[in-house]
């Protein structure tokens with residue numbers, strides 16, 4: 001049982017809710033262009049480091065004839081995905097030692113995983129399990145932009161809570177988070193150096209603005225709830241006895257944000273994420 005990531009870095013619901021939005025069908029056209037794979041092919045896709053499975057769930061809708069396998073080291077993510085996302089073969093396993101034979105897949109894909117895994121193993125294992133002519137897709141988060149609604153500014157209770165937490169060593173470093181960061185130029189070069197050819201880069205711009213009229217109410221509410229979940233998880237992950245006041249303050253401000261949305265009082269808060277999409281071919 002490995003629960004290192006879900007217990008210490010990002011929890012199941014925080015990852016699932018944010019990725020469910022990021023891979024919503026309204027953004028498919030952007031991904032489709034960069035993926036450049038046949039929507040109607042009988043192909044075998046492997047997702048590496050799938051977390052709680054939101055991307056795999058979207059791939060299942062977008063590429064209905066594909067047979068999808070998704071793997072992650074973290075047991076909590078895999079049990080959540082197995083229970084909640086039908087049609088995919090989820091399994092626990094290590095991206096640096098994939099439990100599949102050589103030349104088993106037509107496509108490998110990962111989202112925000114490369115920066116956590118030693119590059120030779122990350123690319124090498126995908127290259128090994130891909131068939132000749134197979135496509136490797138690597139999605140990587142880049143700097144986006146955020147604008148917070150006035151009602152969501154940090155409250156006094158949250159400030160007091162964070163000031164009461166003793167400074168500790170960087171937890172994320174301890175768990176190997178982002179040990180291998182690469183710039184927009186280094187990433188495609190690394191892919192080429194590790195044996196992929198015809199490398200191309202593309203970008204998906206995911207604009208999450210609850211007040212934008214292009215988004216239905218259900219999606220706008222999901223954006224607000226995903227932010228609430230992230231804020232609550234950050235507080236709860238600290239394991240402090242004085243979290244209660246901060247949790248109530250967070251709940252109160254997100255309830256207020258939902259009320260304003262319901263009543264049509266626009267805030268125009270926004271979160272725009274930029275995902276770099278690399279595509280390379282195994283020759």
Ligand SMILES: C[S@@+](CC[C@H](N)C(=O)[O-])C[C@H]1O[C@@H](n2cnc3c(N)ncnc32)[C@H](O)[C@@H]1O
Nearest residue numbers: 005015019049050051072073074094095111112
């Ligand atoms: C930032 S999360 C992204 C999860 C998922 N791709 C998503 O976008 O929701 C990174 C994921 O990589 C997984 N991971 C890290 N190192 C791994 C390894 N060596 N083998 C398999 N999974 C790994 C973690 O467990 C975590 O689920």
